Amino acid sequence: xxxxxxxxxxxxxxxxxxxxxxxxxxxxxxxxxxxxxxxxxxxxxxxxxxxxxxxxxxxxxxxxxxxxxxxxxxxxxxxxxxxxxxxxxxxxxxxxxxxxxxxxxxxxxxxxxxxxxxxxxxxxxxxxxxxxxxxxxxxxxxxxxxxxxxxxxxxxxxxxxxxxxxxxxxxxxxxxxxxxxxxxxxxxxxxxxxxxxxxxxxxxxxxxxxxxxxxxxxxxxxxxxxxxxxxxxxxxxxxxxxxxxxxxxxxxxxxxxxxxxxxxxxxxxxxxxxxxxxxxxxxxxxxx
Numbered sequence: 001x002x003x004x005x006x007x008x009x010x011x012x013x014x015x016x017x018x019x020x021x022x023x024x025x026x027x028x029x030x031x032x033x034x035x036x037x038x039x040x041x042x043x044x045x046x047x048x049x050x051x052x053x054x055x056x057x058x059x060x061x062x063x064x065x066x067x068x069x070x071x072x073x074x075x076x077x078x079x080x081x082x083x084x085x086x087x088x089x090x091x092x093x094x095x096x097x098x099x100x101x102x103x104x105x106x107x108x109x110x111x112x113x114x115x116x117x118x119x120x121x122x123x124x125x126x127x128x129x130x131x132x133x134x135x136x137x138x139x140x141x142x143x144x145x146x147x148x149x150x151x152x153x154x155x156x157x158x159x160x161x162x163x164x165x166x167x168x169x170x171x172x173x174x175x176x177x178x179x180x181x182x183x184x185x186x187x188x189x190x191x192x193x194x195x196x197x198x199x200x201x202x203x204x205x206x207x208x209x210x211x212x213x214x215x216x217x218x219x220x221x222x223x224x225x226x227x228x229x230x231x232x233x234x235x236x237x238x239x240x241x242x243x244x245x246x247x248x249x250x251x252x253x254x255x256x257x258x259x260x261x262x263x264x265x266x267x268x269x270x271x272x273x274x275x276x277x278x279x280x281x282x283x284x285x286x287x288x
Contacts, residue, residue: 005032012038128202136198140206141213143192145224146180148214151196151207152228152249158200159245170231170265178267208252221253226266234261 011025014037025037063070102108127133153171175181181189199207215221229246232238235258238246247257 003032004028007033008036009033010036014039124202133198133202136195137203139195140199140203141210143214145215145220146184147192147196148211148220149181149224149227150175150192151200151211151214152224153231154193154196154200155204155208155245155249156228156232156242159239159241167231167233170233173265174227174231174267178265179269208249211249211253215253218254221255223266225250225253225255226262229258230262230265234263 009028011021011028013019014021014025016022021037025035029035103112128137175189184192196207212221215224225246228249232242232246235243243258250257
């Protein structure tokens with residue numbers, strides 16, 4: 001340990017016995033140094049401040065909601081926050097304006113045009129030769145009831161252009177909640193939708209004609225067409241091209257034209273009580 005005997009040291013700003021300055025003073029004194037120290041409360045003017053602080057601390061109470069000073073403080077803080085937000089928004093707007101004014105100028109566009117890679121647009125004949133398209137077209141006659149319904153729904157969606165919310169809800173109800181779609185996994189359902197979309201896009205006429213191969217029986221055709229008609233809703237709400245397409249599908253599948261609305265889900269499960277009543281009615285009719 002080194003010795004500070006005969007040395008003099010000045011330590012200022014000692015607040016209490018827990019302050020760093022107090023620890024320094026003790027260490028210097030232990031080494032033999034002569035100390036000159038100052039305390040923060042040595043100023044005689046601070047005595048009055050300390051007394052006033054104690055009085056205020058004892059009588060201090062939270063300000064009420066109707067206190068005008070509290071309201072003024074809240075208003076001032078709100079104005080400050082809004083001012084900072086406004087300054088930030090104006091700064092960002094100025095930066096964007098400068099960016100677009102510089103890079104959207106005719107000279108900048110002319111300079112960048114020489115470095116822009118042109119986009120090659122493929123025609124349908126070239127896209128038809130892609131492996132994914134060729135594979136989908138090769139399976140045009142493969143599938144069953146689910147494939148046929150999804151293909152007809154895609155044909156309807158393309159003919160309408162836009163789909164109302166209630167029709168989207170009915171479509172989701174059929175494709176996610178009714179059998180046989182409910183038993184199909186999400187990945188397999190997406191694969192079928194993608195495959196049928198390619199078939200409709202690149203071979204629309206053949207896609208309609210081959211529906212008979214996907215629905216071999218008359219019962220399946222009747223049910224599939226009722227399911228597809230359930231999606232757009234009432235006949236008087238259908239667009240003319242939608243109704244024409246449905247009538248054309250009926251004609252291709254050898255089903256009578258549309259004459260009545262389909263307002264209930266044809267694939268919805270029949271309650272057990274209704275099934276018992278229908279069975280009893282059928283038995284009674286047979287007995288007669």
